[in-house]
Amino acid sequence: MIDFELNDEQQLVRETARGFAERELAPRAAARDRSGQFPVEELRALAGLGLLGVNIPEALGGAQAGVVAYSLAMTEVARADASVAVAMAVTNMVGEVIVRFGTEAQKRELVPLLTSGAAVAGAFGLSEPQAGSDPGAMATTARREGDGWRLDGNKQWITSGDRAGVVIVWARTGGEATAEKVADTSKGSRGISAFIVPGGTPGLSAGKHEDKMGLRGSSTVPLTSRAAPSCPRACRR
Ligand SMILES: Cc1cc2nc3c(=O)[nH]c(=O)nc-3n(C[C@H](O)[C@H](O)[C@H](O)COP(=O)(O)OP(=O)(O)OC[C@H]3O[C@@H](n4cnc5c(N)ncnc54)[C@H](O)[C@@H]3O)c2cc1C
Numbered sequence: 001m002i003d004f005e006l007n008d009e010q011q012l013v014r015e016t017a018r019g020f021a022e023r024e025l026a027p028r029a030a031a032r033d034r035s036g037q038f039p040v041e042e043l044r045a046l047a048g049l050g051l052l053g054v055n056i057p058e059a060l061g062g063a064q065a066g067v068v069a070y071s072l073a074m075t076e077v078a079r080a081d082a083s084v085a086v087a088m089a090v091t092n093m094v095g096e097v098i099v100r101f102g103t104e105a106q107k108r109e110l111v112p113l114l115t116s117g118a119a120v121a122g123a124f125g126l127s128e129p130q131a132g133s134d135p136g137a138m139a140t141t142a143r144r145e146g147d148g149w150r151l152d153g154n155k156q157w158i159t160s161g162d163r164a165g166v167v168i169v170w171a172r173t174g175g176e177a178t179a180e181k182v183a184d185t186s187k188g189s190r191g192i193s194a195f196i197v198p199g200g201t202p203g204l205s206a207g208k209h210e211d212k213m214g215l216r217g218s219s220t221v222p223l224t225s226r227a228a229p230s231c232p233r234a235c236r237r
Contacts, residue, residue, distance in 0.1 A: 010069045016049055017073040021080035029081035032217035036209070038163055039084045039217055040120060043091070046084070047117030051077070052091050056099055060107060061115035083217030087121050090159045094122025094168055098196065106196060110166050119165025119199070125155040125223055126170045132157075135170065136189035140225065142171035149195060151203075151225040161221040162206035165199040169225065197225070 006014070025042060032039060046052050054070035056062025063069070070092065078085035095114040098106055113119035131137040140153025151171050161167065173193045197204055207222035 006068070006072070009065050010072060013051075013054065013063065013065050013069040014072040014076060017051060017076035020045065020049060020051075021076045025077065025080035025084055029083070029217075032081065032083060033214065034216070036216040036219075038160075038219050039081075039087065040163075042081075042084050043087055043121055044117040046077070046088055047115065050115075051088065052117060053095050053111070053115030054092060056092075056095050056111060056115055060095075060099065060111040062095070062111070081217065083215050086215055086218040087160050090124050091119075091122040091164075094124055094164075094166055097124075097168055097194070098166075101194065102196070110196060113165055121160040121164045123158050123160045123164035123167040123199075123223075125158050125161065125167055127157050128154060129156045129222075135192070138170060138172065138192065140169070140171040142173050142193060142195060151195060151197070153225055155223040155225075157210065157220050158206075158223050159218055159220055161223045162209075162219055163199070167197045167199055167204070167223070169195045169197050169223075171195060 024045060043052065050063035050065075051073050053060070053062030054065050054073050055067050056064065058064045074085060074089060077088055091114055095111050098111050098114075102110070110119075114122050126135055126138075128138050128140065130139070138153075140151060140155065142149045142151050144150075151169055153171060155161070155169065158167075170192055172191055203226055205224050205226075207224065210220040212220060
């Protein structure tokens, strides 16, 4: 028999998120949507409540409350302000990706920046102008340069892409892809790796905000990586 009752911790997370959402988010959600103002203070407050790392180990600054608690928190925040919820969701996701796949050093250095709000937000650069539902069509390339990697390409519709202190960028590795030679997309989703790029890395630039019909408090931008110098801390594993 499956027990669908929420445990004490899950109830606490839900009540915490609900209280904050009703008190602090809902009253200004419509104004934020009209103005398109990015919710820096709101994200910082969510971090203070442990909601930027709900399913992340306590040792890395998270609440370690599990996926059910995370989904309860998301539901409460999204009910009040979907823009804040999108930025919150991507930040949690970026932290979880690093926890799951990062090196110990990457986890220790970067995850606390996300859970504490110091990084403002996390961003996840997968989609490209020609690669949405089918990321296997992506053309961004990564190649070794010195002791790091050089990324070249264009990402599209990246949530918090101009605000995030930690950006995960997906790119094609493999010998066939060089700056001179167009990426070989014939391998589909094989040969794609994830890189961690600190926000503000030289060569990484954000373009014009999408003028969306909704979720306007969440920034959605194209990201270009050109001649980004080696990123020794970054990156691939
Ligand atoms: C507000 C917003 C925020 C976003 N944030 C991010 C982000 O942070 N990071 C990121 O990487 N991306 C982000 N995206 C991009 C999002 O992931 C893509 O929009 C999504 O993957 C769909 O891609 P597309 O828009 O190119 O649509 P398309 O791939 O062109 O699809 C259009 C329609 O065709 C359908 N379709 C596609 N292929 C097939 C098929 N083979 N058979 C049948 N139907 C098909 C799709 O289901 C869809 O309904 C964001 C998008 C939005 C709108």
